[in-house]
Amino acid sequence: MLRLVGVLESTYYARKQREKGKEKSALRSGKAGRPIPAYSLTKDGQKVSDEQIEEWLSELVEGEEHGYGYRNLAHALYIQHGLILNHKKAYRLCKKLGLLQKKPDKKVKYPRRLAQNRVVTGPNQLWQMDIKYGYIHGYDRFFFIFDMIDVFDRCVVGYHLGASCSAKEICATVKQALKERIQPGEPLPILRTDNGPQFLSHAFAEMCTDEDAPLIHERIPPKTPNMNAYIESFHSILERDVYSKMYFETFEEAYESVTEYIQFYNERRFHGSLKRMSPNQYHAAWRAGLLEEAEISL
Incomplete structure (x- = not known):
């Protein structure tokens, strides 16, 4: 047949081999493959x-x-x-x-501030914030909590739970906490974070430089978690009381457990530094003028 149509055997079989290789490649590309572990x-x-x-x-x-x-x-x-x-x-x-090559000097819209020693005398003067992750055994995946704590009364003023923790989600959480926590006319708190990529993002910078409600954002130097001690302390409590005691099969179980614990922490958990009151009770007592003046140096 090849001789009748004038095609060399070598040409025919070479073409067959190329077609077979293309079929194998197409089959490989159609498979999902092993997922990259997170x-x-x-x-x-x-x-x-x-x-x-x-x-x-x-x-x-x-x-x-x-x-x-x-x-x-x-x-x-x-x-x-x-x-x-x-x-x-x-x-x-x-x-x-973006760490593979030297980046050009950034022209930031707001000054880069390092965390300073401060004296806190009331709520909503300084909020410390950070991100912590937990483990879902049933899915072999991580979940994340971004949360903020008021240094004065130890209230967890806002938090986000999710399978991801993007700068956009963090900004939305901060804005909601400001809306619920700050009364009209009151000064806005200083936000203190570490050097996580979400806090170095353009989205976070734009939120802090909003013309209607500008925020002061200060970052602790690398390898100094003691300068973010209050949120780090809360995360250690969360690890001890929830993460180390629970075996999460689903994301829903983890979210429910963490949400219930934060509610307990804010409303009912006694705090030795707050005169044996819960954070919400201490905050209410301060608002009512029932507490002596207090100063927290950090």
Whole structure:
């Protein structure tokens, strides 16, 4: 048949091989493949979410490791946190955060402020905020809580729970807390955060520089969690009382448990630093003028 149509055997079989290769390639591309895990492991087997790794990377480049490439950043995370991060994932995360090459000098719309020593004498003067993650065993996934605490009365003034924690979601949570917590005419609180990527984002900067309600945003220096001690303390309590005692099968179980605990914490949990009152009770007593003047230096 090939001789009748004038086609060489080598040409025919070479074409058949190319077509077979294309079919295999199409089959491979049609499969979902193994999903990329959203975490890495430490040398002792602990899972660390990609969001936490991104925060660590951002803190490194804000500090003395600012000149490191992605391989050295990965090694620094191994030294500091025992994190096993291969070079491919380190490259991917650094590329996502824009850390692969030197960035031009930023022209920010508002001054970059480092956290200062302050004396807090009442509520809504200083809010500390941070992000913490928990683990869903049933899905092998992480969930996130972004929350804010008032340094004076220890109230958790707002929080967001979700499978993600973007800058947009954080901004919406802050705006809602300001709306519910701040009375018309009252000064706005200072917002204190670490150097997580959400707090370095354009969205967060735009919220703080809003002409109608500008906010002062200060960031603690890298590797100084003690300057954000109140929100870190609440997260340690949340870890002890909820995360370490619960085995979450679903996201709904986790959200319900955390929501119930925050309600208990604000309304009924006695606090030794608040004269054995709950944060909401202490806040109400201060509003009613039933408390002596107090100062918190930090």
